[in-house]
Amino acid sequence: MLFSCKKQEDKKFDCGPAPICALDCFAFWSYFNFTIVDQNTGQDLIFGSNPTLLPSDIKLFVKNNSPYQQIKIFADSSRNILFGMNVTDTMAIQIKNEALQYILVKNFCGDCCSRTAVDIVHEGRVIIADKNKVIRLQR
Numbered sequence: 747m748l749f750s751c752k753k754q755e756d757k758k759f760d761c762g763p764a765p766i767c768a769l770d771c772f773a774f775w776s777y778f779n780f781t782i783v784d785q786n787t788g789q790d791l792i793f794g795s796n797p798t799l800l801p802s803d804i805k806l807f808v809k810n811n812s813p814y815q816q817i818k819i820f821a822d823s824s825r826n827i828l829f830g831m832n833v834t835d836t837m838a839i840q841i842k843n844e845a846l847q848y849i850l851v852k853n854f855c856g857d858c859c860s861r862t863a864v865d866i867v868h869e870g871r872v873i874i875a876d877k878n879k880v881i882r883l884q885r
Contacts, residue, residue, distance in 0.1 A: 758853055758864075758865045759875050761856075765856070769859075775832070777861070777862040777879075778829060778830045778837065779828075779879055792821075801821035806838075808836070809836040818831075835850065835851040837849040848868075848869060849866050851865070852865040
């Protein structure tokens with residue numbers, strides 16, 4: 747008797763159906779929406795009720811074909827997120843003056859003129875974005 751096994755698919759964010767785009771884009775952005783949460787309590791360390799980090803404590807770096815370069819990140823207090831607009835699939839984050847933590851984007855979800863990182867590997871741990879496409883990095 748012969749048994750066949752199908753490889754179990756890794757969990758990943760469901761991007762839904764591909765968008766139908768009927769417009770020309772003047773720019774195409776790659777977003778990384780994130781916040782930093784306490785690994786034990788899940789409390790948001792930047793936008794929570796008792797924050798211990800400031801947006802200025804966080805630096806985001808991208809790697810193209812050269813050494814890592816810092817990019818500007820923005821704080822959106824209405825959505826309680828930080829975000830970068832020119833991200834790549836290979837990044838690093840620095841919290842305060844701690845060592846760089848490495849991020850590899852496994853999956854982006856796209857729309858007509860942008861895409862957003864939704865599945866990443868952060869320091870060897872897979873993290874899937876929530877329904878609002880926000881990655882919650884643990885500290």
